[in-house]
Amino acid sequence: MTETPALPALWPAPLADGTVRATVTVPGSKSVTNRALVLAALAAEPGWVRRPLRSRDSQLMSDALRALGVGIEETVSSSSAGDGAGGEAWRIIPAALHGPTTVDVGNAGTVMRFLPPVATLADGDIRFDGDPRSYERPLGPVITALRTLGARIDDDGRGALPMTVQGGGALEGGTVEIDASNSSQFVSALLLSAPRFNQGVEVRHVGGKLPSMPHIRMTVEMLRAAGAQVDTPEAGGEKDVWRVAPSALLGRDMVVEPDLSNAQPFLAAALITGGTVTIPDWPRRTTQPGDALRRIFTEMGGSCELTDAGLVFTGTGKIHGIDVDLSEVGELTPGIAAVAALADSDSVLRGVAHLRLHETDRLAALTKEINALGGDVTETADGLRIRPRRMHGGTFHTYDDHRMATAGAVIGLAVEGVRIENVATTAKTLPDFPKMWTDMLAGDAGGSGAPGAGAGA
Template sequence: MTDTSAPHALWPAPTADGAVRATVTVPGSKSVTNRALVLAALAAEPGWVRRPLRSRDSQLMSDALRAMGVGIEETVSSSSGGAGESGEAWRVIPAGLHGPATVDVGNAGTVMRFLPPVAALAAGPIRFDGDPRSYERPLGQVISALRTLGARIDDDGRGALPLTVHGGGALDGGVVEIDASNSSQFVSALLLSAPRFNQGVEVRHTGATLPSMPHIRMTVEMLRAAGAQVDTPEAGGEKNVWRVAPGALLGRDLVVEPDLSNAQPFLAAAMITGGSVTIPDWPRRTTQPGDALRSIFTEMGGSCELTDTGLVFTGTGKVHGIDVDLSEVGELTPGIAAVAALADSESVLRGVAHLRLHETDRLAALTKEINGLGGDVTETADGLRIRPRRLHGGTFHTYDDHRMATAGAVIGLAVEGVGIENVGTTAKTLPDFPQMWADMLAGAGA
């Protein structure tokens, strides 16, 4: 048996023997879980986060908040009450935020960006450090914005990790301009803590583009559900301006939705093999970017039905190319690129130049790895052009990027001999992926 826990071990991606037919229960959303933890930590009363994602990113977030004094009790409930009352739950008990403390951000964008504003509200120094790649990821806009709002931050002029936030127990807040062209997380980072700022915050985005707007909408919805007053462009406010009034946040009892972006490889399996996959509890209304998979994968040749059970996605075994703007849903790009490499016509993926600054340079990585299997992928100014070719086996490197690993697994369904390097990196947001993949494939060809 291959040891997939070693960073450089190769996991032999299984090839499907026939049509996949499975029900796959996807763990909770990382984006919702980590936002919920931050809001609960800043609330005026205890709250619950139910069915949270337990992964490296969410563990880094909870460990960081604990280091700053927040109580997080992990429980498993067997209650027979409502749908959200059974399973794992985290009780979050707000406390006086304090240092000294050290936060390990790993390579989690939500941790490295959402928590410096929280640390500015703490009493004492909070040091932030992380994986080597985290030093390269953009953070300067958050640092400069926090300084404008009254925070004291020592980063030795790098505009990046590692850094120390010298919290004074409060933050003035006010008006700040920020260029969030590289990541919508810059805006979300300031909005999440804003109710606790003395003056709240007015965030003005000055850049030419703003990727991943659904994630900002998710932040706004979750703030409002916790009792915050938020004015947004969608609500008739100024374009690219968000205002959050100061005030207390409520402790909530929140059930985390399944992570729809992490459902992507399983839906792709149905499309590529001409099978059918059901994802239970797919929400009828959501701010998650992954919900766009319903329309994107339908255009590429599948069909879906949203039932009381969840989303039922069915493929024909034929995959069509697509010309699509993914600027709002960039995290879906690796999986879509993998499917496009197996299509019957060319695909153009647009609006995702910012992916060069994600866990790895995803555009360069996808180009190199798919081409290494015989593909024909070229980078454009803001995306990828993919011309399908007959692919062959080989090593698919992941660059410590969970979505690269799942993209390689998708290609492996149709191409024999694909070995995924460091499939364990999927634990960032999708624990036990190899076992979930094997369980899904157990019914293939039956």
């Protein structure tokens, strides 16, 4: 990755001085990249992950898999499938997993939850550690479920990091109940490794409403694409029950879609300024939660069209409040809250109580930071009530949360003098965001070193 200039501790969020008209190339999906890496590492033969996201979260995942013995060769290539998926590609070479080693999860939910099941298949002790915030994020249900399935885990009774998985080279598997109401990643974590368990797995969710169901559907589709047999509620199975049969996974050629959730701030820029932003390669069918932005931002005053050039989104400069259930797309909440703070009427964002357990307590953080700029946000039991007010400049704190940083930048388009504390945290999933943001305002393309496509419209 090319070295980028150091960013100031307080980054001045650019104020839009006119309508935004740009094409923005968004890097690959973190959710798809990290699932693809796990599945390729557990396959019976080498495979490819093409157009992967290169960010802190994906680097943590690839470094962890390398520490377990997996070979990952980073190359630039053309697609053998002839589908235009050339560019950066990682060749994944599976190997016998082994310890002892230590895995640094950082503050990446996918790494801290997806890799302990993988570690049970290793021969040797695998210690998991990470950033201080990772100690506070929920992991107990995954630990308990793995023990039920036959794993040996030493966590000193915390039900959280740091911990050590005492890998025995295999895991028996079977039926397990888990309360995944705090994170859909708990279910995905068990499903991804399940084909390698001796009995596969039957996962039964026994808690409240499952959040972020699109991410579970993403896991299931990617498992099936790798050759796994998965029975799901959507396929006529029991409600909140998933079954994965034991089998060998195939080494596939997997192409990573653009991260649609990371397109959010750029689409918001078009909505706020009455401009047009085009996102190339927007898929016509996807399991990514970010696809809901087409509907949500249209209800808030924009319009969009899927064309051969990608998703073309246009705003009118008028932003309407919205009453919306975001339980399936909770990661979009910070960006929607930022736009709602600039709307012409009140908004209610519902179904996202689980965001209190994300990279930070996102509901408390959004309330505090928007209100510090003169906004009027109130926490509810499961979300936020936002009453638009005239706002002023000030420091917008990020709490080491990438989506807080981009939310602050969105507000800064319309509010002069907003300074983002630690904008560098966007590198978690959106490398080079500050440059992409300023390039967009200049009418240029952005994204992971892609060549500029010039102004669109």
